[in-house]
Amino acid sequence: MSMDDIQMLIKFLGGLGIFLYGIDRMGDGLQKTAGHKMQQLLGALTDNPVMGILLGTGITAIILSSNATTIMVVGFVNAGILNLSQAVGIIMGANVGTTVTSWIVSMNEWGELLKPELFSPILIVSGAMIRYLSRNGKAKQAGEILVGFGLLFIGLGFMSEAASAYRTNKELLELFTNLGRHPFLGIVAGLFVTVLLQSSTVSVGVLQVLALNGMISWQTAVFINLGQNIGSCAAALRSSIGANSTAKRAAVIHLLFNTIGAVIFGTAMVLIFRLNTQLADSPVTSVGISIFHTVFNVSNTILLFPFAGFLVKASGILIREGTSASGCSLDSKDEMKRHLDNRILDTPSFAIESVTHEVVNMGYAALENFDMAARVLLTDDGSHAYQVKKMEQKIDDYEKIITDYLIKISNQSLNEEQHLIVKNLFYTVSDFERISDHCENLSELALEKNKRNIVFSKEGDKELKEMFQSVRSSLEHAIKARASSDMSEVRAVVRSEELVDNLEEEFRERHILRLASKACKPENGVIYLDALNNLERISDHAHNIAGFVRDEM
Known part of the structure; x- marks a missing residue:
């Protein structure tokens, strides 16, 4: 590896870190701004799955992380605050809500005025001045959101600049081509990267950076994105370790929901790409990934919503019921x-x-x-x-x-x-x-x-x-x-x-x-x-x- 390669790798990883930190600051600021309204959402919990979907979508759109939402759901189920019927709807909604971030990332393809190098510094300076000069709590939170928003795009700019150096690299382009031609490999790659980064939001952002530089085709992006959706379940599964059996079932429901959807959509997209090879091999845009990511999650929710009861029963088969994580009854202190x-x-x-x-x-x-x-x-x-x-x-x-x-x-x-x-x-x-x-x-x-x-x-x-x-x-x-x-x-x-x-x-x-x-x-x-x-x-x-x-x- 040459010195130039090392420099580009450091730049890409640095941009990834700034991107992740920007999302975190944005989500944190939005959550603080929502404040008491977020607490009121808890009172909206009912056994109505439609309300659960809307709730999951809203929470994820605020905190900008489906991982955080599903981990929270596992926690609520483990605490007895949510039952599995309520959890199903929120998990489905979390998948829809996570598409918001992909649309934010694709903003720089909406027009010249939305190019990161133009408005990111303005956002950061404005947000920082509001954050440190204002005495009003709400204004400080708004400043925090602006700084996070600006950092997100600065990070994207760093990653995009590093990736652009390899847009003509034959070995890398061949790798992406093969991932598109072999759907299973593409799904596994998306799953692996998402588990490695511990965030589907970040991994989809990285995919969109590659799309911004014209490095991946539609079929490559689609199968990697399907794998990313499955990989997003890893955080909830990991979080359920040590929880009671009902909480484990909530995590398994998330996995079943995304895996079934990936299988259905993966099969359909294989047929579509075989019928339209021109679409399959054409470069995908960042907006294109946002569109597919949204269509997949919304359609998957509509498709599997009538089978929410089946997902609950299937999770019961995979995870047997128990009284607690240790298999014994709980006294009031432990409860x-x-x-x-x-x-x-x-x-x-x-x-x-x-x-x-x-x-x-x-x-x-x-x-x-x-x-x-x-x-x-x-x-x-x-x-x-x-x-x-x-x-x-x-x-x-x-x-x-x-x-x-x-x-x-x-x-x-x-x-x-x-x-x-x-x-x-x-x-x-x-x-x-x-x-x-x-x-x-x-x-x-x-x-x-x-x-x-x-x-x-x-x-x-x-x-x-x-x-x-x-x-x-x-x-x-x-x-x-x-x-x-x-x-x-x-x-x-x-x-x-x-x-x-x-x-x-x-x-x-x-x-x-x-x-x-x-x-x-x-x-x-x-x-x-x-x-x-x-x-x-x-x-x-x-x-x-x-x-x-x-x-x-």
Whole structure:
């Protein structure tokens, strides 16, 4: 290999790196811009495959990566958020959505004004100035998209310039010709390159660079592109390692979908090229690849959509059902870990939605603990005291698992709104844990009350019941506020908190009067006042949680 060859290879690889980084920056910027709307997409998930296709198309068009979408689907299935019927539609849609990038790459064939060397520097300079000079979060994200867009085409320019040096290389042209004349070899080549680059978006981009330099024919491009579509399944298959059997089936469905489509279209294109040898041997353009890539993925989706149920059944034959990745049943702690799947982290909007759901579950666990503590204290039934302690340990586990996941999310690329939500979720988890601590305190006060044969006066007992009821209302509304981001729930917490504060002050004064009149013994009063204090603190934590929700709106 000559020095010139080495220089061209370095230039091509450098351009490939810039191209990949540009796509990543664009996708990251688009995802940040979509922000809360991406989270709302999760709520659109239904068993309707058509909705799934539209959802998969939209998500992939935003993040510019079908690999990321299918990996996310595997994560959602593994977490139990998606079932296989929903996954099928999203996987089909992801294949359609990935064609967006190929059209972006082919833009420089649309006209002279869209030549990379003309507008890429303008995009990069404009985006960089907006990114670093603007204080507005949305503007910064727009700048990030522009920089990514410009880098994408700079990378394409580098690759194209390096490839142009070999547009007359006989050995290379003969290789591409043979790949076109032997469909199986072309498909294998496309599959291998895609697996090697770990991205069908990048491998299709490389193919389009070769087309820009007139180095490949239609038949070569078609069979390589079919192989690229099969190769795009490698990321999901690799991601499913260690997941449960249902998640593995989702990855297999992706493979079956693309492979069946490649076989059908490959057979049809062999017949077409034999009937029209002029088309087969004519040079393909970058736009031509975009057209075929789109036609294949859209047609394949339309063709196999009625057989979505068959794909699910076929995946069940290839991957046998199991209860979990290890073949054993899951307890609640392991189930939470499964729900907070690391595969979802690459799409922070969905990761935030998923972890919020688990924070709400933690809140309901704290509410359950509150009810048990109330039963122990108000009914003198000590049998539930152990259950309160056990639930407190469970909530401590929840706190650690969720906090670890929130740390992972915070290390992702987030917009300002997402940073605020993650920060507030950190605080919310801590508040729920402290609420459970106070529940344990109440349970211990009840055990002490029973041990010392303490009996509250009728007035004291009635006051505690009223206090428990008001605090429970505050806590329940706070959990609902966190779950739904509903301002009416936030306002309900504020009203309950004000009521609790007033009741705490009023009941404390009444108790002092009872002590003064000797209607209550001092030793009774210590437990009563401690109970009031713990209940008031629980309401304070509920108010904190509602306040975090209010700050996000």
